[in-house]
Amino acid sequence: MLEIRNLTKGFGGRQVLKGINLSVPKGDSTVIIGGSGSGKSVLLKCILGLLEPDDGQVLVDGQDTTHLDEKTRYKLMTRFGMLFQNGALFDSLSVWENVAFGLIREGTSESKAHKIAVEKLAMVGLAAHVADQAPSELSGGMKKRVALARAICQEPEIIFYDEPTTGLDPITSDVINELILKLKRELGVTSVTITHDMTSAYKIADHISMLFEGQMIAYGTVPEIQKSDNPYVQQFIHGRADGPIKMAVRAH
Amino acid sequence: MPATLTDGGHSRTLSTIFQALELPILVNPVTLIGRTTLNAINTAGTLTLFLGEALGQLVKRPMYFRLFLRQCELVGVNSLPIVLLTAIFTGGVLALQSFRGFDNATIAAESVGTVVALSMLRELGPVLASLMVAGRVGASMAAEIGTMRVTEQIDALVTLATNPMKYLVLPRILALAVMMPLLAILANVVGIFGGYLVATKSLGLNAYTYIDKSFASVQFADITLGLVKAFVFGIIIALMGCYHGYTTRGGAEGVGRATTTAVVYASVMILVTDYLLTALMF
Ligand SMILES: Nc1ncnc2c1ncn2[C@@H]1O[C@H](COP(=O)(O)OP(=O)(O)OP(=O)(O)O)[C@@H](O)[C@H]1O
Ligand SMILES: [Mg+2]
DSSP states (O other): OEEEEEEEEEETTEEEEEEEEEEEOTTOEEEEEEOTTSSHHHHHHHHHTSSOOSEEEEEETTEEOTTOOHHHHHHHHTTEEEEOTTOOOOTTSOHHHHHTHHHHHTTOOHHHHHHHHHHHHHHTTOOGGGGGSOGGGSOHHHHHHHHHHHHHTTOOSEEEEESTTTTOOHHHHHHHHHHHHHHHHHHOOEEEEEOSOHHHHHHHOSEEEEEETTEEEEEEOHHHHHTOOOHHHHHHHHTOSSSSSOOSOOOO | OOOOOSSTTSOOHHHHHHHHHHOTTTSOHHHHHHHHHHHHHHHHHHHHHHHHHHHHGGGSSOOOHHHHHHHHHHHTGGGHHHHHHHHHHHHHHHHHHHHHHOSSHHHHHHHHHHHHHHIIIIIIHHHHHHHHHIIIIIHHHHHHHHHHHHTTHHHHHHHTTOOHIIIIIHHHHHHHHHHHHHHHHHHHHHHHHHHHHIIIIISOOOHHHHHHHHHHHOOHHHHHHHHHHHHHHHHHHHHHHHHHHHTOOSHHHHHHHHHHHHHHHHHHHHHHHHHHHHHHHO
């Protein structure tokens, strides 16, 4: 379904991704973990074509998508949903217009789009009165959930979640986890999720992949990753300061 | 043209020119001229591609007609007060200044109107209105689109299968191309009226002669020249605002830089193009 082959990306001579290989089967929920700044968000943007990879391929249903013409690319986008790490809500539009953006663009009537938007907001645990507010009036966690509602609004086949539970309280986080599972179960959504929240990762993942220094250093099911004897993986999933991964901080 | 969804193709060559211009002493003049010329060509190419990409969206569905109307309101209607205020004082000052130039009161009565009308229509109406709009609208376009770039809203548009060129850039370019000539017409009328007020009320010139001579001297070509200018300036303003906004890098500072650059380059380009168009269509 989704396959990444040997993808590389650098910024001004600094290689961030050094040959990523990853394959996400149809209907699978793959979670990517990895240190802050390791290039997880960059990877998603490369898959979506928002950043141009330096090299490598991104295959969707066996077809390379890295050199598509404009029309095909935008058509492909209708199959994707993306939750941005920082929400990326349109601040000139109200909450419901954000959520229903794609619907309105496709010609759905305003009243219908509004109704659907309110339903989607309810799915992420937001009350109906939020719909008419401006994004700037919302808290960080609420913005994130509005962005999530927008990403899933048109029921895309493949959804990319960039840290869906960051900044949310534990209960809301679990609501979001349940939502991600529900979409997968009921609509057969294929998803790639970036998260630092290991509880969430264990709950929603079919497979976990770990990104370290520009490469995928581990891949497996949840139990496989938990039992992995890779010291990097062990240090990361248990969140230990001591281990082979050295943070660039100097101890005093 | 391959569809890159990134802004990678539009290099910031304009700033490179200016950087190049700032260190002339250490560089061999021939190298400098060569490099500047190359950069200028490069920039013209980049901007043309950007404009072409935006205008290319004209033929593709869906059309965002409402966005276009909204922009017309934002750039046209909301710019009226400042444009008209500028125009009325310009007309008045033109009357005062040109009156000083004639030592014979009879000739003055016959000529002030002509000077005001021709200067407004051919030159000051479109140019001053455009400069005001560049400061107001060009800046806000660059700031808005630049903020959308750095907060990933433009990326979000793409993931929602909406081409930002079509959704953001095209309506702005079209709105300015349409509204700028209209603003210029109003500026002309108000400017000429300002001149008339000063000439008749303050300088005591004969109202009938003033109006008669003004109308007699104006030819259709003077009006079209001014409107063609306003049309071109409108496109320049939108292009500079959108391009610099679209290619913004790095946070709030980047947005600030994009805004300043958009206004400065739009203003300079307006004045240069003004000269070229006048020379061409004289
Ligand atoms: N547009 C860009 N220009 C230059 N460098 C960039 C750009 N985007 C990302 N980077 C760099 O790429 C690296 C990876 O960034 P990325 O945002 O993918 O990290 P991440 O793994 O998502 O981290 P986090 O978990 O904190 O979100 C960082 O070092 C960042 O500085
Ligand atoms: Mg990230």
